[in-house]
Amino acid sequence: MITITAMKWAPPFAAGQVRDHRARWILNEVSWPYTVRLIDACDLASDEYRQKQPFGQVPYMEEGGRPTLFESGAIVIDVAIRAGKLIPPEGxxxxxxxxxxxxxxxxxxxxxxxxxxxxxxxxxxxxxxxxxxxxxxxxxxxxxxxxxxxxxxxxxxxxxxxxxxxxxxxxxxxxxxxxxxxxxxxxxxxxxxxxxxPAYRKAVSDQRAVIERHEMADMRFDKVEKADA
Ligand SMILES: N[C@@H](CCC(=O)N[C@@H](CS)C(=O)NCC(=O)O)C(=O)O
Missing domain, CATH: 1.20.1050.10 (Glutathione S-transferase Yfyf (Class Pi); Chain A, domain 2)
Known part of the structure; x- marks a missing residue:
């Protein structure tokens, strides 16, 4: 099963914009099921997270037996090529x-x-x-x-x-x-x-639903130990 990461919460101007919507969108387009690991600021700063996403950002995409991919562009290209959808054949x-x-x-x-x-x-x-x-x-x-x-x-x-x-x-x-x-x-x-x-609309409404059921405190900004310090 594929897992992607997404923010627990984002400010209102960013709801629907956070870059995990790109991973959600392509996965919806190719109808591959996935689960979402919700991330807060402490997770982003942790060594465990940085081993998978060196810059402490969302999204990454994890799948048993495959390297964890980061960068929304890499995720979109990888899924499209493997699924043979939304990308023309070699040429x-x-x-x-x-x-x-x-x-x-x-x-x-x-x-x-x-x-x-x-x-x-x-x-x-x-x-x-x-x-x-x-x-x-x-x-x-x-x-x-x-x-x-x-x-x-x-x-x-x-x-x-x-x-x-x-x-x-x-x-x-x-x-x-x-x-x-x-x-x-x-x-x-x-x-x-x-x-x-439909794949886009679902991506954004799923992201918004997560953000709406959390609040800023859930991001634990005050507890973060800066990995970049
Ligand atoms: N180039 C990266 C950018 C990812 C990115 O900027 N993610 C933002 C959310 S939209 C993030 O995680 N920001 C938290 C931070 O940088 O501390 C990609 O396209 O995946």
Whole structure:
């Protein structure tokens, strides 16, 4: 049986966004059953957890007889290849799908996270105002480039939904939450098309259900012994 990790609780702006939804989504798409190990801050900082996820983050994916995988992108690619679903057979299109999964994580997500950091984690208004224009402009540039690359295609690669679209749509959730898609109607309709899937809806509602039945205290932030110290 596959086990993935997920946070017990997250702040309201992050409910439905925590990256275990990507592992849940692909596992739902291929109809592989899995259980969820719920994690708090002490778990994340523990040696036991760091042996499986060196950065103390969710998700990881564990399965008897296989190496524990971390990085949501690796989990999504691994499951799709093994299940032979949402990824084309060996060949040009498969290579392009992998390029786009990495592009979502490496060429789009960091730019969106820079904006998220300003809006959610920077608490000094002066600092926010100083940093916001540059990070928003850089994110806008990447979104425009993505929009151009997508053109009038329905999907990033070929004529069917693949894990390239799964990952890009997931990453674009950060942009949508920050209203960065308001000037990109093509990306909004692309993302809506990608998210209109039962496997996605179940992934997010399962994650939200966990978060809603816990509270901040369940994360034991005050008890954590920093593994990074
Ligand atoms: N690159 C990683 C990022 C994972 C990640 O950022 N996880 C966040 C939740 S969305 C986390 O565990 N944060 C806790 C922390 O960094 O201390 C992936 O895609 O799996």
């Amino acid at each position: 040009t299109d498969r290579s392009m799908v992998i390029s786009w999964v990495i592009a979502a994580l490496n060429s789009i997500e960091p730019f969106l996270m820079n904006v998220a950091e300003v809006e959610y984690f920077m608490h000094d208004a002066g600092q926010q105002e100083a940093r916001r224009p540059a990070v928003v402009a850089a994110a806008e540039q990447r979104l425009s480039q993505l929009e151009t690359a997508l053109g009038d295609c329905q999907w990033l690669v070929g004529d069917a939904f693949t894990i390239a679209d799964l990952m890009m749509a997931s990453v674009l959730k950060i942009a949508r939450r920050l209203n960065l898609l308001d000037t990109h109607p093509l990306l909004i309709s692309y993302q809506d098309r990608c998210l209109d899937r």
